[in-house]
Amino acid sequence: MDPAIVVTQLGKRFRRRGGNRPSTLKEAILRGMRGMRDETFWGLRDVSFSIEPGRTVGIVGPNGAGKSTLLRLVGGVGRPDTGWVQTRGRIGALLDLGAGQHPELTGRESIFISGVISGMLRSEVEQRFDEIVDFAELDDFIDSPLRTYSTGMQMRLAFAVAVHIDPQILLVDEVLAVGDIAFQRKCLDRIAQFKTQGCTILLVSHDPGQMRGLCDEVIWLRHGEVVAHGPTDLVMDDYVSAMDTVTRQRTPEHVPIVVLANGQELRIRDNRFGSQEVEISQVRLLNQYNRPVTTLRSGVPLTVELTYRTTQTIVDPLVSVSMTKPDGALCLDINNVSTGVVFPPLTGEGIIQLTFERLDLASGEYFVDVGVYAQEWAYTYDYHWHVYPLIIEGVAQSKGMLVPPFNWHVERGSEPE
C-alpha cells in the first residue's frame, strides 16, 4: 500500500526573532531594498520520512526542535523552503482548537462554526450535532454564550467538534494535556478509536508515558533535524536517557551539602539532581493540622509542601511528587501537567503544596521524592531522591499497596434441613 504521508528533504527557514526586517512601508522605503534581507535559521532541515497508512507516529524533541512546524507543514500550512510533503486523504487537526470561537457566541453557534472551519460541510455538522454535544457533555448549556463557560467546558466543546471530523490523517499537537482527567481519558479513547479505524495519526506530546501508550513509532527531532526514527520503545529509551544527559551537563560542579531537618544529608549527584536554577529549599510532610509528620495513619489527609527558591522567572514549571517503597516499587506519581494544571511562572521564593484528601496506602515504609523540571520535561531543575521517609501505620498489615475504606458483607443462605 502507498504511504499516507511522505516527507522528502523538508526544510523550513525562519527569520530570527528581533530581526531587522521592516514591518512598515515607511521603514522599507527609507532603507531601500537592502532592508528586506535578514538573518535566518533553519527551523527544519532535511527532514525525510514516510508513514504507512494506519500507523500512529509520535514526534518528540525539546522546545523549539521544530515539532509544531513539521506538523503544520504536513497539514499544508505554510510553504517549505526545500523539499515537499505528500499526503493521501482528508486531514483532520487537533491544533488551535478554539479557532473561530468567540465568547459572545452560544455553544450551538460555536459548534457549527468550528465544525465548518474544521472541514465539515454544514450538513455533516447537523448530522453529528447531537453526538458532538453528547461527547462534550454540555447538553444543558448548549444555548448559553461561551463567556459563561469555564475554560474546561470551552476546551471540551472545541475538542468534541475536532474529533467528529472523520479524518484519514489526524494531526495532534499537545492538546491532550487539557481538561479534567476523565475528559482526557475520553479523548485518548477517541484517538485509540481513530487508530482502530485505520486513521494515520501524527502526534506531538511531551509525556513519555503517553507516547509509549499510543505510538507505533517515534520521530525524535533536535534543532530541526531528525535524530532518530524507529519503534517507540527504542527511540523513547534513547530520548529519555539523552534528557538525563542534559540534566547531568547542567548540574553545577559544587553544590554545598545540605543537612535536612530529619538528619538526612542532601548531596548533589548522589540523592540530589538538577541544574539548581530552581532550588527546592525545604520539603515538609504535613498532617491535617498543618504539623510536620514522619508517621501517618493510613487513610488520613497528607500535604506535601515544597519551598522553592529561584533567581530567574521560571515559565511553565513542572512539579512532580512520587512515593516509592524501599524496594523501588512506585506507588504514586503525580505531576501538575498530566493532571491538567498549569502553574504560574515561579519567581523568588515561594511554596507549592500538594494535598491528598486521604492517603490510602498500606502500612509500611515509603519515600516521598519531589522534583521541579523545566517546561516540557526538557531537564531537571532540582530533584530530591529518597530523603523524605514516611511511615504509614495501619491496622491491616498486608503485602498490597492500597487500603481504601472497606466493609465486609456476608449474606447467608438458609441452613440445611
Next chain:
Amino acid sequence: MPTIRLVYVRDLLRELVLRDLKLRYKRSVIGILWSLVNPLVQILIFTFLFSRVLPLNIPNYTVFVFSGVLAWTWFQTSLSMASGAIVDNRELVRRPGFPVAVLPVVTVTTSMIHFTLALPVLAFFLIFGGGHIGLATLFLPLIMLVQFLLTLGLAYLIAAAHVIFRDTQHLITLGLMLMFYLTPVFYRADNVPEEYRLIYALNPMAHLLTAYRAILVQGVWPATGTMALLFVMALILLGIGYAVFQHVSLSFVEEL
C-alpha cells in the same frame, strides 16, 4: 470532488458571514437595525446641507444621495475591513486545509448584506420620494455584481498588502477619504469643471454610482457599453488581486 469543495466553500462563507453579523449585533437592543442608522444619519445631513444650506438643485435629492451613500458605504467598509481580513484571523489562517482566499470574500459579503438590508428603506424612498421602480430596477443585481467583483479584487490586494506592511490600513483610510470627495456621492459629476473630468472618468465608483442612479432615480437602463467595460475591468482586477493574494498567502503563516 470539485462540487463538494464548492459546497464546502459556500458553507464556510455562510458560517463566517453569519458569525460576523451575529457578533456585531449580539446584546444590542435594536440589533442589525444599527446598520441602517449610519447611512440614514449621513443622508439626513446631506439632505439638509445640500438642499437647504448650499442648494445643489438636484431633483429628488434624497433618493439621489441615498443611493450614493449606500453604494459608497458598501465599498468603503469592505475596503477598510479588508486590511484586517487576514491579520485578525490568525488562527484560521494557521489551520490545515483552511481556504484563506475565502476571508476577503467574507468581508465584502458582510458589507453587501448591510447594503441589501437597507434596500427596503431605499424602496420606501423611491416610492414616496420620487424615484422609479420599474423594469430598469431589474438591473440592480447586475450592477451589484459588478461592484462586488470590483471591490473583491481590491480587497484581495489590500488584505495581502496589510499582512506585509502594517501601515496599509492607514493608507487605505486616507485613500478612502480622498476618494469619497472625488466620487460624486453627494453631488453630480456634471457640476465638475471640464479639466477635472478625467479623474472621474478613471474612477470606477463614479461610473457605478451613475449606473445606480440611472435605474433608481431616472428609471432608465444603465449605459450598456460602460457597464460591460466596468464588468470586464472588474474581472481583470479580480484576477490580478486573486493571483497576488494566492502568491503572498503561502507566507502568511510566517508573517502573522
